[in-house]
Amino acid sequence: MTHQQQCEAFWQARQTLILSTLGSDGVLETSVTPFVTDNSGHLYVFISELAQHTQNILSLLIQSSETEPVISGLLLADESETEQLFARERLSLQLSPSDIARDSSIFLEMICRFEHSFGEVVSVLANLPDFHLIQLRVIQGGYVKGFGQAFTFKGCPCQALTPVKRNE
Numbered sequence: 001m002t003h004q005q006q007c008e009a010f011w012q013a014r015q016t017l018i019l020s021t022l023g024s025d026g027v028l029e030t031s032v033t034p035f036v037t038d039n040s041g042h043l044y045v046f047i048s049e050l051a052q053h054t055q056n057i058l059s060l061l062i063q064s065s066e067t068e069p070v071i072s073g074l075l076l077a078d079e080s081e082t083e084q085l086f087a088r089e090r091l092s093l094q095l096s097p098s099d100i101a102r103d104s105s106i107f108l109e110m111i112c113r114f115e116h117s118f119g120e121v122v123s124v125l126a127n128l129p130d131f132h133l134i135q136l137r138v139i140q141g142g143y144v145k146g147f148g149q150a151f152t153f154k155g156c157p158c159q160a161l162t163p164v165k166r167n168e
Contacts, residue, residue, distance in 0.1 A: 003151060007143045007158035010089055011075065015117065017043060017136075020072040021056035024063075029053055035136075036113040041156035042137050043073070043095070044110045046122070049130040057097050057134055071095050073136065087146040091157060095136040107133050 001009075017035045022028055031053045035043045047054040060069040077089035100107050110133055114122040125131050140154045143161060151161035 003143075003145065003149070003161055004158050006145055007091070007151070007161065010077070010143070011091060011157050014075040014091075016075075017045065018074040018076065019045070019053050020074075021053045021060070022071075023052065023056050024059050029056055034114070034118055036110060036117055038106075038110070041159075042135050043093075044100070044113075045134050045136065046111070046114055046125060046131055047134060048125075048128070049132065054132060054134075058099065058132070061097065061099060068096050068139075070139065071097055071136070084146070087144070089146065090144050091141060092144075093136075093141040093157070094139040096139055098135045098137070100133040100135050102133075106135070 015034055016032050018030065018032050020028060020030045029052045031051065033045045033047055033051075033053070035045050037043055047057075049055060049058070057069075057071065060071070063069075071094075073093040073095050075091040075093070079085065079088075082088045100110070111122060111126050138155060138157055140152065141157060142164070143151045143153065143158065145151075150164040152164060153159055153161050
């Protein structure tokens with residue numbers, strides 16, 4: 001199996017995303033949320049305004065009229081499936097968020113994907129006005145398979161992996 005195939009298999013096997021967002025007060029917030037993807041490699045999270053990460057993302061979208069807003073995401077292998085925790089398999093992502101309108105076809109399609117993946121609770125959440133569907137476009141990232149197996153990519157995850165080399 002190639003590194004790209006391994007990366008894609010890892011990507012497809014994950015269901016939760018660790019998010020790091022920065023509050024307007026400069027405090028870093030790290031949290032976790034379920035996600036789904038589309039065929040373009042975008043991630044979608046369905047998150048409540050009651051969560052600090054949602055408030056941070058929405059604030060970032062309001063403030064970022066001149067620059068592209070960026071948050072960080074991480075997909076991790078389960079500790080129980082990892083032989084060596086120093087070489088834990090992972091995908092780190094730099095993500096550009098956007099709020100998807102409830103009356104859009106993308107919203108309906110992604111809510112259906114959420115329901116398929118996570119069950120009936122999604123239809124309850126979809127009726128709550130404080131929940132936002134946030135699209136996360138991957139800007140760039142890194143994939144670590146293990147020791148000496150680290151790669152970077154731009155855009156779509158796992159595509160055109162470039163090995164990381166030590167600076168000398």
